[in-house]
Amino acid sequence: MAALPEKAKTLLDSPEFATIATLNPDGQPQLSIVWVERDGDDVLVSTILGRQKHRNLERDPKVTVLVCPKDSPYEYAEIRGTAAMSEEGGRELIDRLCTKYTGGERYAGDDGTDNVRVIVRITPTKVVIR
Amino acid sequence: MAALPEKAKTLLDSPEFATIATLNPDGQPQLSIVWVERDGDDVLVSTILGRQKHRNLERDPKVTVLVCPKDSPYEYAEIRGTAAMSEEGGRELIDRLCTKYTGGERYAGDDGTDNVRVIVRITPTKVVIR
Numbered sequence: 001m002a003a004l005p006e007k008a009k010t011l012l013d014s015p016e017f018a019t020i021a022t023l024n025p026d027g028q029p030q031l032s033i034v035w036v037e038r039d040g041d042d043v044l045v046s047t048i049l050g051r052q053k054h055r056n057l058e059r060d061p062k063v064t065v066l067v068c069p070k071d072s073p074y075e076y077a078e079i080r081g082t083a084a085m086s087e088e089g090g091r092e093l094i095d096r097l098c099t100k101y102t103g104g105e106r107y108a109g110d111d112g113t114d115n116v117r118v119i120v121r122i123t124p125t126k127v128v129i130r
Numbered sequence: 131m132a133a134l135p136e137k138a139k140t141l142l143d144s145p146e147f148a149t150i151a152t153l154n155p156d157g158q159p160q161l162s163i164v165w166v167e168r169d170g171d172d173v174l175v176s177t178i179l180g181r182q183k184h185r186n187l188e189r190d191p192k193v194t195v196l197v198c199p200k201d202s203p204y205e206y207a208e209i210r211g212t213a214a215m216s217e218e219g220g221r222e223l224i225d226r227l228c229t230k231y232t233g234g235e236r237y238a239g240d241d242g243t244d245n246v247r248v249i250v251r252i253t254p255t256k257v258v259i260r
């Protein structure tokens with residue numbers, strides 16, 4: 001396990017978007033843009049049960065997240081780690097992320113769907129700061 | 131091989147930064163921020179001989195690039211593909227990228243170093259547009 005340097009904490013606590021990488025069944029990295037939150041030295045991301053990211057992480061928990069300040073792309077934090085997933089608190093997390101990134105109180109994107117929200121908890125094994 | 135949709139071409143032709151994923155020896159995705167250029171349906175990235183990205187791609191050519199507009203992070207292009215590398219034209223590529231992203235005529239970051247510039251040519255196998 002690796003501790004998060006202060007710069008990574010600051011980036012993760014600000015409403016900067018992150019890129020997340022998981023591994024597809026053929027080993028090809030899959031990338032997407034996500035909202036992130038920090039819990040101590042862990043990084044939390046929200047996904048949906050059955051979505052590609054979720055299926056990939058069920059099969060292989062290796063995950064890497066990069067957070068890059070929109071206005072300063074040459075400085076960023078790359079966090080490599082291992083994911084553990086849980087449905088508990090999944091709805092609360094997506095609502096908190098919605099508040100952090102949009103100011104809205106409640107995430108409405110799942111309304112009228114059968115989406116089950118999953119918390120992806122990433123425990124860092126290696127952090128690189130540029 | 132996959133053709134690049136127009137939206138991906140537009141993003142790659144604009145000076146938007148990209149996130150690139152390669153695979154470390156232990157299979158962990160390695161992410162970094164890069165300048166990108168397009169050559170037809172291929173994506174070109176510059177790296178340095180012996181750098182982690184270069185070593186990773188020599189071992190495993192699977193590579194994925196995500197380009198996300200700085201001012202519209204919910205729309206992005208994810209390009210999964212295979213990398214071929216070449217030193218020929220490596221200096222010219224980093225200079226063109228420098229012009230595209232900074233307006234400068236010549237990339238000075240390698241001055242006084244033994245850096246050998248390598249072109250990473252990514253041929254897309256799958257493109258996802260959000």
